[in-house]
Amino acid sequence: MYCHKRFSRLIFPVVFVLVLYLNTGIFLHAQTRLVVLPENPLPGEPVTLGLATFRSGSFRAVLLNSRGQRLTGAVFFDLGLQDKNGQAVKAALLAVPSTAASGSALIRVEGGVERIAEIPVTIGNREFIFEEIALNQENTDLRILTDPKKVAESETLWRLISQTGTDLFAPGPFVPPVTSTRRTSFFGDRRVFRYVDGSSETSIHAGVDYGVPRGTPVTACAPGRVVLARPRIVTGNSVVIEHLPGVYSLYYHLDKIGVDEGAMVNARSPLGESGSTGLSTGPHLHWEIRVAGENADPDVLVARSVLDKALILSKLNQ
Numbered sequence: 250m251y252c253h254k255r256f257s258r259l260i261f262p263v264v265f266v267l268v269l270y271l272n273t274g275i276f277l278h279a280q281t282r283l284v285v286l287p288e289n290p291l292p293g294e295p296v297t298l299g300l301a302t303f304r305s306g307s308f309r310a311v312l313l314n315s316r317g318q319r320l321t322g323a324v325f326f327d328l329g330l331q332d333k334n335g336q337a338v339k340a341a342l343l344a345v346p347s348t349a350a351s352g353s354a355l356i357r358v359e360g361g362v363e364r365i366a367e368i369p370v371t372i373g374n375r376e377f378i379f380e381e382i383a384l385n386q387e388n389t390d391l392r393i394l395t396d397p398k399k400v401a402e403s404e405t406l407w408r409l410i411s412q413t414g415t416d417l418f419a420p421g422p423f424v425p426p427v428t429s430t431r432r433t434s435f436f437g438d439r440r441v442f443r444y445v446d447g448s449s450e451t452s453i454h455a456g457v458d459y460g461v462p463r464g465t466p467v468t469a470c471a472p473g474r475v476v477l478a479r480p481r482i483v484t485g486n487s488v489v490i491e492h493l494p495g496v497y498s499l500y501y502h503l504d505k506i507g508v509d510e511g512a513m514v515n516a517r518s519p520l521g522e523s524g525s526t527g528l529s530t531g532p533h534l535h536w537e538i539r540v541a542g543e544n545a546d547p548d549v550l551v552a553r554s555v556l557d558k559a560l561i562l563s564k565l566n567q
């Protein structure tokens with residue numbers, strides 16, 4: 250009797266600890282996982298990050314160059330999925346700056362001050378076109394004259410496109426905003442603007458320019474919500490659409506705006522007609538994509554989906 254009692258006293262704590270271990274075992278063994286698509290992006294290319302974790306809280310990703318300097322960053326959002334271990338799956342979208350040097354780099358995921366995961370990436374080498382643009386007095390003034398309204402417009406736009414929402418309006422590939430394929434400028438062109446006084450300034454072209462006549466129908470590149478549709482000093486009549494968390498498309502120099510701020514649009518919904526308003530040397534459509542505030546190459550978003558949930562999940566489950 251005495252012995253049996255002593256055995257019970259011993260076995261209960263052992264069973265208790267064993268049950269505790271089994272209950273928490275999945276947490277102890279399931280790893281936070283991170284995938285990067287693609288692992289060898291080019292300058293200007295959007296990069297999709299998938300994160301599976303039991304941890305709660307908000308997470309952000311940063312892209313660091315080989316010297317540990319921050320090139321860009323993005324906030325994770327929920328995909329409403331679980332990986333094979335039951336971990337919540339999140340995603341973040343960023344774009345490698347077109348100015349990034351080729352070579353080794355690192356993607357780091359942070360939760361507060363904690364480092365959650367890291368993956369090395371290799372930024373490929375990409376050459377960009379050089380072009381020189383002579384501006385007349387009117388366009389020179391648009392670029393160099395300080396104007397409080399211009400500064401305010403620039404701050405308003407930056408506030409808009411640096412936001413990371415939660416809506417997944419456009420998980421598929423984008424479609425070009427005009428049917429014409431005639432381009433007068435390309436993504437990432439290194440530009441020198443020559444001013445009328447002989448001085449010059451360098452700039453990088455943030456989007457692609459389609460050389461289309463005034464009045465050409467311009468359509469949305471993907472489903473989304475119109476977050477800006479109004480005249481601006483430098484970009485003329487402008488439309489901005491939010492498609493995914495931190496992913497926006499921008500349409501500049503329109504002759505007429507045919508959509509209202511707040512409107513929901515589909516791919517190929519009419520946005521207005523192309524023109525030459527704002528800082529423009531002739532009729533064209535400037536089409537630009539921003540990902541987490543950074544300029545991204547629109548052609549990549551036409552070529553592939555940047556939020557393929559099934560692909561993200563399968564890579565995390567590998």
Ligand SMILES: [Zn+2]
Nearest residue numbers: 434457458535
């Ligand atoms: Zn342009």
